[in-house]
Amino acid sequence: MTADTPTIDYPPTERTRIKRQHERALYDRKTVHEILDAGLLCHVGYVIDGQPYVTPTCYWRQGERVYWHGSSASRMLRRQAQGGVPVCFTVSLLDGLVFARSGYASSINYRTVMAFGEAEQVTDEAEILATLEFFQERLTPGRWAELRPVTDQELKATTVMSLELKEVAAKVRPGPHDDAEDDYGLPVWAGVVPIRYEIGAPEDDPRLAPGIAQPDYLGDVSVG
């Protein structure tokens, strides 16, 4: 995921330079996009009256923006849609548990993207429909055309937010641990336990219309 001389497409800032031990901070578009395109669930942080809120929600990336959506009645989205609201957008993918010979050197493997900026509401109806279609098609290519068209009422009830990828960094903790040299001889098991999402067999809705088979695109579902 990195080269010897990493590319920097997103200039690091004080906020995106923050990293933790054994973590690599990467600022190239390819790594940031790969992580964002692998995930489905993000955590959006925002502030109301000095109190931080962290809300999990689905997201998708289109070009140099990430998008998330929800009910227009949602307090989170009403707050964010006020404009000029700083957010922290975080995606975290857990890849494994790292067992070292000491608790201190033990860790987890993960990929994360953190983006800062002001969230913007998408207000143009054609743009909302286009990005919702993009989201559905990314997850399940071919499904959007099967669904009945979005109604005006549904469109009114849906708020779509977006954040430009400008102040953004990927943090990656790959590979095995980093024991202190003296600890390698200890009689303790060390290694990595890999973790990934398993997509289970689709379960038909009990009220499925007769003759509806499970579509092939279900095999494309991937969330992390």
Next chain:
Amino acid sequence: MTADTPTIDYPPTERTRIKRQHERALYDRKTVHEILDAGLLCHVGYVIDGQPYVTPTCYWRQGERVYWHGSSASRMLRRQAQGGVPVCFTVSLLDGLVFARSGYASSINYRTVMAFGEAEQVTDEAEILATLEFFQERLTPGRWAELRPVTDQELKATTVMSLELKEVAAKVRPGPHDDAEDDYGLPVWAGVVPIRYEIGAPEDDPRLAPGIAQPDYLGDVSVG
């Protein structure tokens, strides 16, 4: 996970009452504990100069507190350890994709816990060691005794934070979708695609001491 008359152990507040469509908010200790004990990764939200930060980190629950830890050099932990810092602690477990007959009614299944309060630094060395042991043992019962003791230097380099479970709610979105009644006849596949974490086969460290077998407790690892 719920009864007809749900128990309320944590009194709802303005902040914990927020929920989204088709979501159930639950305030009983059993549900909150079950979700917290299933997960490994949380997202901690905090504010620096009006800017929200959302940091993924490992956590564990002990009694009516959640704990997380990291490097004493970490900007996040130094900020939180100042005292009186409001945080939002969020755990989100993805359980499935819910395909309805319209995009609007489609959703995800998840379990989430959101807790608000002021994070407190654990400063007592015996308490730090005890809770680190608790964390390790929860994940892999029996491993703590195998590891070499924590050194003084490691203890100094580790900051442990905790948050009391007081203002907390679980939000759960279970089961299938909720199509508009008119949509049930549409010729579109609907149902649920279950998602869960798969724990892969442990990979031995290349420098494992001779004769060290994979311990049984690796079979207990569970992260969501």
